[in-house]
Amino acid sequence: MTHDHDLVLRPTEAQISAxxxxxxxxxxxxxxxxxxxxxxxxxxxxxxxxxxxGMFDALRRSDLRYIGLRVENNAGFAADAYGRITGEAAxxxxxxxxxxxxxxxxxxxxxxxxxxxxxxxxxxxVAGLGGGRHGYLHELPDQAASFRGVVKxxxxxxxxxxxxxxxxxxxxxxxxxxxxxxWVEIPQDVLLSPTPIPVVTGGDAFPxxxxxxxxxxxxxxxxxSNAVRPAIIAGGGVVRADxxxxxxxxxxxxxxxxxxxxxxxGAFPWKHPLSLQSWIEDRHTTDFLEDADVLLVVGSGLGELxxxxxxxxxxxxxxxxxxxxxxxxSNHPALGIxxxxxLALQALLETVSPREDAQAPERVRxxxxxxxxxxxxxxxxxxxxxxxxxxxxxxxxxPSFWDMTILAYWAxxxxxxxxxxxMHSAQGAGGLGYGFPAALGAAVADPSRPVLAVxxxxxxxxTIAELATARQYDLNVTWLIxxxxxxxxxxxYMTDAFGEATATELTRPDYxxxxxxxxxxxxxxxxxxxxxxxxxxxGEPGPSVVVLAAVLRMFAPTHLG
Numbered sequence: 001m002t003h004d005h006d007l008v009l010r011p012t013e014a015q016i017s018a019x020x021x022x023x024x025x026x027x028x029x030x031x032x033x034x035x036x037x038x039x040x041x042x043x044x045x046x047x048x049x050x051x052x053x054g055m056f057d058a059l060r061r062s063d064l065r066y067i068g069l070r071v072e073n074n075a076g077f078a079a080d081a082y083g084r085i086t087g088e089a090a091x092x093x094x095x096x097x098x099x100x101x102x103x104x105x106x107x108x109x110x111x112x113x114x115x116x117x118x119x120x121x122x123x124x125x126v127a128g129l130g131g132g133r134h135g136y137l138h139e140l141p142d143q144a145a146s147f148r149g150v151v152k153x154x155x156x157x158x159x160x161x162x163x164x165x166x167x168x169x170x171x172x173x174x175x176x177x178x179x180x181x182x183w184v185e186i187p188q189d190v191l192l193s194p195t196p197i198p199v200v201t202g203g204d205a206f207p208x209x210x211x212x213x214x215x216x217x218x219x220x221x222x223x224x225s226n227a228v229r230p231a232i233i234a235g236g237g238v239v240r241a242d243x244x245x246x247x248x249x250x251x252x253x254x255x256x257x258x259x260x261x262x263x264x265x266g267a268f269p270w271k272h273p274l275s276l277q278s279w280i281e282d283r284h285t286t287d288f289l290e291d292a293d294v295l296l297v298v299g300s301g302l303g304e305l306x307x308x309x310x311x312x313x314x315x316x317x318x319x320x321x322x323x324x325x326x327x328x329x330s331n332h333p334a335l336g337i338x339x340x341x342x343l344a345l346q347a348l349l350e351t352v353s354p355r356e357d358a359q360a361p362e363r364v365r366x367x368x369x370x371x372x373x374x375x376x377x378x379x380x381x382x383x384x385x386x387x388x389x390x391x392x393x394x395x396x397x398x399p400s401f402w403d404m405t406i407l408a409y410w411a412x413x414x415x416x417x418x419x420x421x422x423m424h425s426a427q428g429a430g431g432l433g434y435g436f437p438a439a440l441g442a443a444v445a446d447p448s449r450p451v452l453a454v455x456x457x458x459x460x461x462x463t464i465a466e467l468a469t470a471r472q473y474d475l476n477v478t479w480l481i482x483x484x485x486x487x488x489x490x491x492x493y494m495t496d497a498f499g500e501a502t503a504t505e506l507t508r509p510d511y512x513x514x515x516x517x518x519x520x521x522x523x524x525x526x527x528x529x530x531x532x533x534x535x536x537x538x539g540e541p542g543p544s545v546v547v548l549a550a551v552l553r554m555f556a557p558t559h560l561g
Contacts, residue, residue: 022198028191029058031163032120034200037064038164039171041091041118043444045079047072049095051122051138054191056093064091067444067473069437070465072099076106076117077434077463078441080181081401083116084424085445087242089174089182094121096188097138100146105431107150110181112428113263114240114324116174117181119151120167125189126158144185152180158187160195168203175207177323177340179240210323212339212347220296220319220335221351227294229316230256230355233280235306236263236428237299237323243342244268244420247298250349255357256296257364259285261306262427264299266417273361277368279413281308283558284370288363292316297334299341301327305412305427309559321345375555383410383552386527390452390480391416393534398449399424399442403435405456406488406552413555433462436479440466443475450476450538457483458506467518470543478537478544481511484551492554515545522547 032055036044043065048056059066069075072094079090094100100121110117123129123143124136131141140146144154153173155166163186170182224230238247244267251258251274258268259276268275279285286308289295293316300306301322310331318334321344328336337344375384387410394400396418402408402425417423424442426434439453455463460481470477482488486505494501515522522545525533530548537544 022196026061026195026199027054027058028160028163028186028193028195029054029056030061031160031195031197031200032167032186032191033058033062033064035164035167035203036091037062038200038203039168039205040088043067043082044091044093045069045075045082045441046093047075047095047099049099049122051124051188052093052095052099052191054188055120055122067469069440069469071463072102073106073433074437074463074466076103076110076119077437078444079117080106080110080113080115081424081438081441082445083110083179084113084421085399085442087116089116089118089171090441092117092119094119095138096122096124096143097140099138100143104146104150105429107147107181109426109429109431109434111150111152113236113424114179115181116179118167118170118174118184119181120184120186122191123156123185123187126187129158129187144183147183150181151183153182155182155184157184157190160190160193160197163190164200164203171203171205172207177210177241178237209343210338210340212321212337212344214347216335216337217344217347218351220337221348223294223317223319223335224254224256224296224348225353225355227355229292230254230294230296231289231292232256232258232296232298233261233289233300233302233306234258234264234267234298235261235300237321237341238264238267239299239420241299241323241341242420243299243345246342246345246349248272250345250352253349253352254355255360256355257288257360259289261300262412262425263306265412265415265423266420270416270418274364276364279368279371280306281413281558282371282374283308284367284374286312286558288367290315294319297321298345299323302331307331309557311559378555380553380555382527382550383407384414386530386550386552387411387415389527389531390454390534393531393538394452395449395538398422398451398538400452400454401425401435401439401442403453403455403459404430404432404489405454405459405482406492406554407454407456407482409489409554411454432459435459436463436477437466439477439479440470440475443477444473447476450478452534452538453477453479455479455481456488457481457485457508457511458487460511461506464514467515467520467543467545471519474542476541476543478534478546480534480546480548482552483508483511483547483549488552489554511545511547520545524549
């Protein structure tokens with residue numbers, strides 16, 4: 001009797017011939033790039049370094065497209081965005097020690113946002129592994145230890161025969177829900193040594209699925225079908241799982257209002273009658289969600305930003321669908337369903353009973369009106385007009401990438417993303433410098449549409465060197481820099497808390513002249529001309545910079561009272 005697991009794929013005559021006579025001049029680095037190509041990768045990001053030269057030399061002999069950035073952290077942000085836009089694992093090639101460690105902040109953001117990044121770093125030679133102090137350049141006692149608390153999985157290679165399997169395992173890990181960054185490290189001598197191993201021609205690129213347990217979705221469906229005041233919170237897991245269509249179907253079947261978290265922007269249509277939009281940091285929204293007798297939370301851990309800074313205290317029954325086991329019931333007791341959002345929503349669609357609730361759209365309108373009145377009372381028309389100008393200027397299908405800056409904080413709540421996977425920010429880990437290099441990665445992923453990056457001047461200075469990258473590869477990114485002469489949000493926080501700000505003021509370069517020195521056109525704009533200047537910049541191919549000098553304010557928080 002033959003079982004499926006007894007079957008093996010027999011090589012073709014061509015594969016046998018290629019295996020018996022591999023092309024000369026290959027090294028361990030060739031095994032890296034061949035494995036990536038076999039798994040379906042087409043593009044890699046990174047920065048060369050002495051120990052990693054075997055990988056970069058191998059790129060000459062491959063069809064992989066290489067996009068080189070000027071700082072490893074920025075290369076990580078670019079790979080993060082490429083992974084978010086394509087849904088593919090984005091290879092990131094790095095060197096040992098300082099090069100590897102410089103990528104940590106980007107990998108933390110990828111982990112927080114569930115972006116699939118496949119980081120492959122060199123290591124010191126095999127003889128130096130194990131924690132001894134041998135004095136190799138870039139040596140760390142345990143390089144992988146620096147990444148274990150950040151990435152999903154760590155894979156250390158010690159021989160060339162391990163390379164294809166290690167990269168394949170890492171690839172699957174990155175793309176198994178929840179998506180995330182993974183770490184592979186390969187010693188310098190393993191990468192540089194000539195290899196007798198045949199050319200890598202195949203790989204299993206299919207990640208494991210994470211379906212829900214049927215007994216749990218049956219209970220969840222019963223709770224939702226019989227709820228009186230249900231509500232839904234949709235997080236980034238809905239976007240990563242490409243489940244926005246199923247979310248909309250479920251909301252309409254159940255006649256249930258939906259609010260999206262900052263990470264879930266675009267997961268539900270902004271203008272839908274059941275859309276509470278993204279005003280999750282507002283007390284009126286918080287009160288509405290607390291009043292729900294059944295609250296379905298999909299793809300969110302209800303962390304700080306998604307719970308109005310942990311002031312949200314649900315009184316009804318919570319059903320939480322979450323692919324990250326560590327986030328399941330981590331903040332609130334719930335019927336926890338460990339599953340990919342798409343598969344879980346499909347299971348609910350197959351088992352819920354339709355609800356009738358003619359009052360749901362009216363309740364949604366009432367909450368949004370209360371939110372609007374609260375914001376209007378604070379005289380923040382400049383900030384609202386700037387967001388409206390950006391929204392009108394940005395094509396509907398163009399993605400935008402926002403740094404940690406006041407305008408981005410506004411956008412988390414008030415910007416219509418116009419669709420899933422269109423608006424991205426660094427709200428996962430909250431580090432500076434994300435917006436521009438991430439936009440470059442998105443432009444690499446899809447050069448057919450312009451991409452917008454939004455930064456403050458503080459964040460811009462983290463990544464100004466990548467203007468050279470934008471020019472070198474002629475990437476279609478318009479970078480809006482809001483220049484307020486400092487770290488604007490920290491200035492506001494400190495002034496509110498202490499009466500005055502310290503260490504928040506910055507010397508201001510001429511950003512237009514700086515951009516032009518890289519061969520990138522730049523323009524100074526005003527609130528009145530912003531829309532027209534953005535339309536012009538976005539409509540012209542290649543990179544551009546638009547600089548807006550403005551001091552912005554945040555709307556008053558509702559979690560402090």
